[in-house]
Amino acid sequence: MAFSLSKLFGSKNSETTSQSGDTIEAIINDVENRPFGVSENNVLFAGLNELGGYFFFQTVIVGALNVKSKNGAQLYFVGDDFKLKLEADMPEFESENSDTKGRNVTKIDFQIEESDVKNLESATLRSIQIKVKKHDILFSKYVVIEATDEEE
Known part of the structure; x- marks a missing residue:
């Protein structure tokens, strides 16, 4: 899975910078x-990746989360008859500031077994929940609602 870093960090020409704070829609x-x-204040981008027979669930959290961790993070998935807890691949990571005021980018990779994939x-x-330091963020699964394009 590839992320466009320039899009994650925002561009200096972006017109979506909000003076009163970043919004989920803007992200x-x-x-x-x-x-x-x-x-409420963050968007989770994620995908599976495999390297040398090892599987990783790569996440990028864009929004208000601003953290520096030396003890890793946990990612929890809850679904219909399904629960899964993943541990961060590396214990140390840090949020980075973006060009958009008030927006941070936090990249965390989690180990995942092939059977769990x-x-x-x-x-x-x-729901998807991430726990890192004192932060406990609950994400709801993002569902795309297809809009019909009608000419006016």
Whole structure:
């Protein structure tokens, strides 16, 4: 899974910078990748990756989360008859500021077993939760609502 870093960090020519604070809609519009989950102040972008037989669930959290961790993070998935807890691949990571005021980008990779990959792909998720330091963020699964294009 590839993320466009320039889109994640925002561009200096971006017109979506909000004077009163960043919004979820602005983040979704600025980033060309499809969101995996949304919370009140953050958008979770995520995808599976495999390297040398090891599987990783890569996440990028864009929004208000600003954290520096030396003890890793946990990612929880809850769905219909499905629960999964993943541990961060690296204990140390740090949020980076973006060009958009009040917006941070936090990249965290989580280890995942191949059997859990298959279960996750077939699960109907209700929520995704990340716990890092004192932050406990609950994301709801992002659902795209297709709008019909009608000419006016």
